[in-house]
Amino acid sequence: VTAGTVGAQLASIYAAQIDFSDDEANTQDEYSVQWFKNGAPVTSGITSPTIQVIKRADGTDLVASAAMTQIGSTGAYKYDATEEANRLSAGEAVVIHVAATIDGSSRTWRKVISRDSAA
Numbered sequence: 001v002t003a004g005t006v007g008a009q010l011a012s013i014y015a016a017q018i019d020f021s022d023d024e025a026n027t028q029d030e031y032s033v034q035w036f037k038n039g040a041p042v043t044s045g046i047t048s049p050t051i052q053v054i055k056r057a058d059g060t061d062l063v064a065s066a067a068m069t070q071i072g073s074t075g076a077y078k079y080d081a082t083e084e085a086n087r088l089s090a091g092e093a094v095v096i097h098v099a100a101t102i103d104g105s106s107r108t109w110r111k112v113i114s115r116d117s118a119a
Contacts, residue, residue, distance in 0.1 A: 012038050016109035018096050022088065029081040029088050033068065033098050035107075042102055043075030049100040051079045053086075056093040056112065062086060068098075088115045 015036045022029050031051055035042040049070075053063035063086050068077035077100075081087050088094060093114035100107060 012103070014102060014107050016098055016107075018098060018109065018111040018113075020088075020096065020113045022115065027082065029086075031068075031079045031081070031096065032071070032076060033078075034074075034076040035100060035102060037102070041075055043073070045102060046070075046075060046077070047101045049077045050098065052097040053081070053088075054095040054097060056095060056114075062088065062094055090115055 017034045017036070019032045020029065031053075033049070033051070035046060049068040050065050051063065051068050052061065052065040054060070055062050063079075063081055066079060068079045070076070071078050091114070093112060096111045096113060098109050
């Protein structure tokens with residue numbers, strides 16, 4: 001694509017895949033995030049990744065903004081909530097808010113998840 005064409009004006013597209021699971025023993029909630037740029041996983045250059053978990057019912061924090069830990073050199077990040085007060089209850093829904101600096105700009109994403117009441 002050359003300068004002056006429509007293609008030259010397109011910006012990169014960033015996305016985040018946000019996943020949640022609770023462990024078999026029900027002792028921790030496990031959050032994982034993989035960031036993408038133009039459909040490809042971002043594996044380096046991610047700084048200050050954070051997670052906040054907000055109760056859908058009233059907008060208060062289940063997990064206040066906290067730093068995430070990189071999973072090896074994959075570019076994926078994790079956060080484990082082990083305190084009872086910070087874990088998702090059966091039937092509860094939350095908004096997961098993640099943020100990081102990627103390519104020099106702060107980027108944020110959100111995803112609503114819930115835990116099945118039968119869990």
